[in-house]
Amino acid sequence: MDLTALLLRIAARRPHVLVVAVPGATGSRLALEAALARRGWPIATGPADADVLAVAGTPGPGLAAVVDAVWEQVPGPRARIEVQPPADVDERLDAASALLADVEHQRTEVVGGNEGHHGGHAVHGGHGTHDGPAEHGDHAGHPEHHDHAEHGGEAGGDHAGHGGGHHHGHGGTVAGLPMAELGPDRDGLTLDRLHIPLGPLLPDWPAGLVVRVTLQGDVIQEAAAEVLDAGHAVPFGWPSAAARELDGLARFLGVAGWPSAAGEARRLRDAFLAGERVSAGVAGLLRRIRRSRTLRRLIRGIPAGPADVAALLATKLAAIEAALPVDSRPGASPAPWRGGRTPVPPEPGDLADLLVGAELAAARLIVAVLDPDIDRAAAGTGAGHG
């Protein structure tokens, strides 16, 4: 009895999937997320939590470099898939699950990784499963995933920010990483500054967006935003405004730490796109959100441009109601939160300005509620930020 093989088989029934959303390829992402929900496979929070790295769409050169760097950080047993036509999703996920359960493959991969051989086996688009050493020969597989510092600020996604910990501001390096330098903070103290990129691979984060921030503690001192591969993406045409708004709402609720409501929003989005009647469900979800005094207390007074996050959320909810077919209002819904104009999704540069002075958690909420339209920025006006 091979215990490892048995464990691999059991584990492959419910792998965690790290979804990489490519700007413009929103259709692939939606298909992927719907398939994961159907199968009950959790969405991973980061590379350490992932078994499958699933790229939804064809990444441009910038994002592709990030994906390769992140792949190096995914611990074995692991599989990598790329989903292009949304119809192929289930085939790809089955292939990934089969690869995860393949003890021969995973054993060579794990051992290979630890001995410094190539680490990058992959299940790509139409090619099915590769058994031999993979095509990522240029990424030497470093033992125990030591390598992500080399991809440092440029490519390491959310985990690149190993800014040398909390030592003194002498400059110099530790293990090839620059030390944190000192700078004055908002209370007049002199504290360490860390430079980390937010995105493009944070959970519930707009596809392709990278905000480079300077952190003191968890307060953002400086921020600069860009869209990876600006100009590379073809804008995604949403079949309906309601689905687009529900998608944004699901991401906002995820960032707000309300997984059950976020899951409900995602389920309604998928059902709506599948042509089912969802008005009653949407009305129920909106009621639930509006009634939550806890949520209101948590997001009130976080400035996001002219309005605060709570007001922007209220507008978002109203937009969903407006976009849905008329019978969505059973009358009983309590008075909506007041305030706020219809928000225009900001340009990445303006977005960055709004984040300065915010704590990390507040910054995530601001980005989620503004929900910048990366597809449009990437295709048209975003080139200047690239």
Place this chain on the structure above:
Amino acid sequence: MGEMPVVPDPAALPWWSALLLPVLLGFVTWLALVGDAAFAGERAALAVPGREVARLLVGQRRRTVAGDVVLGRIGAGVLPVAALLAAAVLPLGERPVADLSVGVVWFNAMEVLAWAAVWMVGWGSNSALGLVGGYRFVAQGLAYELPHMFAIITAALGAESLRLTTIVDAQRDLWFVVIMPVAFVVYLMSAAAMAFWGPFDAPVDRDVAGGAAAELSGVDRLVFAGGRWLLLVTAAAMAVPLFLGGGAGPLLPAWVWVAVKTAAVLALLLWLRHRFPTVRMDRYVEFAWVVLIPLTIAQALAVALVVLGGA
């Protein structure tokens, strides 16, 4: 020494029960995991914990550049150990594994170890998001711990003892939840907070990609996540002797009542997570210090007056 009240012997379970305690706690934790998966609407809820454990057992461990591996691994290991040690004073039925005369203080001391543990895991990974998660838990501790201590000390005050079996005995006529409802509610909130669970999961939340646990994989993640679940179960079970009359109840034996009441408290905690969004400490700390601390002090005062009046 002579004036110390003599404890009716044998108050504690035999020594070998210490070996069974981890098994029992693990079993209850497994059931809680299944319950949580069912709550979340997973179809194969029964199989979810098994698949997750298998996944983490075969998972490769990873290290980050210039991370403090020893610190991080000690931190993760401390979580389950602290939960087990805290559970040692839990009356399982009528008697605990160790009937310490300072049981309430022992429980509190073990639970506070989690502060250090989570921070060590976050710091040890040398990752900005891990560090943010670790510090979030320290801030959370500052917010929940004082109301929590007033809540559990109110139960001890009601029984005039820090020994959990004595606290249970003192509730023979009336469960403490009746005379100290505020302390009970505050205890439930802090039980979720000490296991960074439910609305208090900011230290490991999605918005920082898993926070303190962001860089953990394989066995390291298993120990960390398992320790967190054990802590949640222990904290839920401790509500039973403190406020819910321990094993008291009609017909059934004491251990069944303890199990039933523990399951009820656990179900309540699992429900909390689905009911509320994550509470950020920059907003909660004000509520904790301005509202909860005065409330729990007033509760303790009221109970003290009742105790004095009754004596």
